[in-house]
Amino acid sequence: MAKSEETSSSSSSSHRPWESYHTVYTNAKAGMDGVDKEKVQRVVYEMSKGSKYFENEERKEAYMRQKIENMRAQRAKLKATDLSYYQRVADKRISELEATRDLSRMWLHVDMDAFYAAVETLSNPSLKGMPMAVGRMSMISTANYEARKFGVRAAMPGFIACKLCPELIFVPTDFKKYTYYSDLTRKVFQEYDPNFMAASLDEAYLDITNVCKEKDITVGEVTEELRQNVYKATGLTCSAGVAPNRLLAKVCSDINKPNGQFLLANNRAAVMTFISSLPIRKIGGIGKVTEHILKDVFEIKTCDDLLQKSSFLCALFSPSSADFFISVGLGLGGTDAPQGRSRKSMSNERTFSATKDETLFHQKLVELAEMLSADMEKEGLHGRTLTLKLKTESFEVRTRALTLQSYICSSKDILKHASKLLKAELPVSLRLIGLRMSHFNQDKDGTLSDPTQRTLLNYIKPGDGNVKLVDEEHSDMKDDSESHCYSYTDPSHEHLKESNNNNEQVLEHNKLEDYECKYQIKENNPVENLMNFSEFDAHGTEIYSIKGRNQDQLTVIDFSDNRNRPSLSYHKDVLIWLEDYKCSICGVELPSSFFEERQEHSDFHLAEKLQVEEESRPSYKNFPLKNRMRQKEAAISQSKGKKKQKHSPSSGKHIPIDAFFTKTCHNL
DNA sequence: GGGAGAACTCTCT
DNA sequence: TTCCAAGAGAGTTCTCCC
Numbered sequence: 001m002a003k004s005e006e007t008s009s010s011s012s013s014s015h016r017p018w019e020s021y022h023t024v025y026t027n028a029k030a031g032m033d034g035v036d037k038e039k040v041q042r043v044v045y046e047m048s049k050g051s052k053y054f055e056n057e058e059r060k061e062a063y064m065r066q067k068i069e070n071m072r073a074q075r076a077k078l079k080a081t082d083l084s085y086y087q088r089v090a091d092k093r094i095s096e097l098e099a100t101r102d103l104s105r106m107w108l109h110v111d112m113d114a115f116y117a118a119v120e121t122l123s124n125p126s127l128k129g130m131p132m133a134v135g136r137m138s139m140i141s142t143a144n145y146e147a148r149k150f151g152v153r154a155a156m157p158g159f160i161a162c163k164l165c166p167e168l169i170f171v172p173t174d175f176k177k178y179t180y181y182s183d184l185t186r187k188v189f190q191e192y193d194p195n196f197m198a199a200s201l202d203e204a205y206l207d208i209t210n211v212c213k214e215k216d217i218t219v220g221e222v223t224e225e226l227r228q229n230v231y232k233a234t235g236l237t238c239s240a241g242v243a244p245n246r247l248l249a250k251v252c253s254d255i256n257k258p259n260g261q262f263l264l265a266n267n268r269a270a271v272m273t274f275i276s277s278l279p280i281r282k283i284g285g286i287g288k289v290t291e292h293i294l295k296d297v298f299e300i301k302t303c304d305d306l307l308q309k310s311s312f313l314c315a316l317f318s319p320s321s322a323d324f325f326i327s328v329g330l331g332l333g334g335t336d337a338p339q340g341r342s343r344k345s346m347s348n349e350r351t352f353s354a355t356k357d358e359t360l361f362h363q364k365l366v367e368l369a370e371m372l373s374a375d376m377e378k379e380g381l382h383g384r385t386l387t388l389k390l391k392t393e394s395f396e397v398r399t400r401a402l403t404l405q406s407y408i409c410s411s412k413d414i415l416k417h418a419s420k421l422l423k424a425e426l427p428v429s430l431r432l433i434g435l436r437m438s439h440f441n442q443d444k445d446g447t448l449s450d451p452t453q454r455t456l457l458n459y460i461k462p463g464d465g466n467v468k469l470v471d472e473e474h475s476d477m478k479d480d481s482e483s484h485c486y487s488y489t490d491p492s493h494e495h496l497k498e499s500n501n502n503n504e505q506v507l508e509h510n511k512l513e514d515y516e517c518k519y520q521i522k523e524n525n526p527v528e529n530l531m532n533f534s535e536f537d538a539h540g541t542e543i544y545s546i547k548g549r550n551q552d553q554l555t556v557i558d559f560s561d562n563r564n565r566p567s568l569s570y571h572k573d574v575l576i577w578l579e580d581y582k583c584s585i586c587g588v589e590l591p592s593s594f595f596e597e598r599q600e601h602s603d604f605h606l607a608e609k610l611q612v613e614e615e616s617r618p619s620y621k622n623f624p625l626k627n628r629m630r631q632k633e634a635a636i637s638q639s640k641g642k643k644k645q646k647h648s649p650s651s652g653k654h655i656p657i658d659a660f661f662t663k664t665c666h667n668l
Numbered sequence: 669g670g671g672a673g674a675a676c677t678c679t680c681t
Numbered sequence: 682t683t684c685c686a687a688g689a690g691a692g693t694t695c696t697c698c699c
Contacts, residue, residue, distance in 0.1 A: 053685050139686045154681080157685040200681050287679050318693070347688060401674055
């Protein structure tokens with residue numbers, strides 16, 4: 001930015017401070033063309049000023065300005081030779097990306113007009129023509145076009161919207177209703193592209209190449225027909241954009257909103273003309289921050305500027321970011337057939353009035369764990385990484401994650417680990433708690449597989465007798481104090497194996513058909529198979545024990561069959577709770593409800609046994625396991641202590657906004 | 669050096 | 682008078698460990 005511009009801008013800011021308060025609310029959205037932008041900006045500023053939210057936004061702004069300055073400094077350091085080198089890099093990428101251009105498909109992006117608001121008006125016609133918003137005083141989900149004329153829009157707090165439009169009518173969200181209408185639209189979409197991609201409840205991408213050929217009508221006619229059919233099926237209007245790829249189709253659908261369509265011809269010249277003057281902010285994926293950085297550091301305002309400044313982009317951004325920017329400059333986007341996408345994460349979060357009440361935190365955590373567990377169960381998912389999200393009173397967002405050895409799904413497990421994560425953050429004043437589960441183990445066919453759970457064959461060691469520690473060099477299990485891996489071979493049977501299951505030694509018999517199993521194992525229901533069963537005879541002796549994570553790790557020990565009843569020597573090796581309360585090794589009595597105590601007790605015997613095993617092995621004689629475990633634990637705790645936590649802007653320290661864009665520039 | 673894990677940001681609806 | 686959502690995906694850096 002020129003110096004004179006900066007001076008003028010800062011002088012103007014002192015008289016009109018709202019001009020430097022950048023919110024998303026002032027960006028043009030469909031139906032907001034005639035809005036008094038300055039009035040909206042001033043109202044938003046006045047209503048927000050002095051609040052904690054405002055302070056946090058200012059901190060974020062300040063941090064972004066600092067990053068922009070850093071990038072400017074980096075840019076200034078680029079020498080002519082550097083630029084010449086990066087120009088060659090950029091030119092190469094441009095020609096490589098250009099070679100991938102596919103103009104053979106026609107993609108249609110359909111976007112329902114003010115969807116939630118339109119559905120509400122449909123079910124309550126008295127709302128027609130009135131300024132209305134779907135949402136609450138705290139936040140608006142969407143606003144109809146009458147409300148948008150006042151500057152009211154989605155993601156705006158209701159109390160600010162009220163100030164902008166005192167007549168505004170609020171309607172609470174009703175997702176059942178929106179889902180119903182969304183399903184109706186999808187039935188129409190399916191007629192045009194059975195593999196259409198739903199982007200959200202009110203948006204979808206369709207490849208209409210084939211349907212145009214089949215019906216022998218133009219792209220424009222197909223689009224018109226589809227929009228009419230959506231209206232017939234739902235009574236709702238939609239807008240559409242057609243282009244050779246999805247990125248451009250999305251931009252096009254916004255051009256003639258509401259209830260209109262825009263077609264971009266599938267030839268290179270038309271695409272390049274269209275894209276050249278297009279503001280970068282119109283591109284999906286370029287938001288407020290990216291727009292600022294590109295404008296303030298590189299003076300990039302249009303998509304064509306992205307190509308003109310491609311050497312700078314290659315020099316200062318990561319390769320994937322630079323590729324994205326160059327692709328946008330070339331008007332390239334996704335044209336491939338949609339692949340079956342699997343879910344990556346699942347989360348729940350709840351906002352409440354800021355409080356330090358730890359009882360409330362726990363209550364929220366219980367609710368979230370139950371909701372998350374129920375949602376995961378619905379989709380048959382089990383996850384390994386649990387992330388706790390916190391938003392402090394000052395709007396600082398913190399995330400704390402934990403990756404477990406085994407997959408979990410139950411609310412009890414989720415709560416247990418989430419509580420630990422939260423405990424480490426206390427005391428704290430919070431306004432939001434969220435839980436996210438990721439690292440799912442659902443593969444293509446929906447079956448569960450656990451990378452950290454050894455397959456049974458991993459544990460077979462021919463010729464081994466009874467219980468034996470698996471050599472560490474044969475195990476890729478993490479050397480973790482929470483992981484104990486044994487293999488077991490009963491001389492009287494061909495394949496008795498053992499797998500690890502949450503500190504419990506578990507035996508598996510390969511020939512289940514030899515035994516009359518009293519429990520029906522639901523093969524396709526991993527959730528139910530997570531349960532552990534035991535059955536006792538009239539004398540309280542355990543006759544069955546079924547433990548397992550899923551059918552792959554199913555464990556059945558039939559103690560009613562004497563062939564399986566553990567021998568005395570076996571008892572010495574493996575801890576079993578005799579009659580469900582007495583330790584088979586030392587006789588200590590612990591009822592089954594003392595779960596944690598039993599775990600510790602089991603660990604104690606395990607460590608004891610490992611010590612004996614280790615000491616008997618020459619290579620480890622001078623380095624007993626307990627020492628190694630202690631060392632490992634010390635290393636873990638040390639590393640945890642040392643683990644650098646990134647700081648949010650509110651802490652006034654490091655926040656890697658630039659981390660998403662800049663790369664290490666060795667030549668600088 | 670590469671992979672995994674953690675933390676965080678940005679973007680979208 | 683109210684006082685800034687929720688859910689998801691993707692990408693990046695940093696650190697640790699092998």
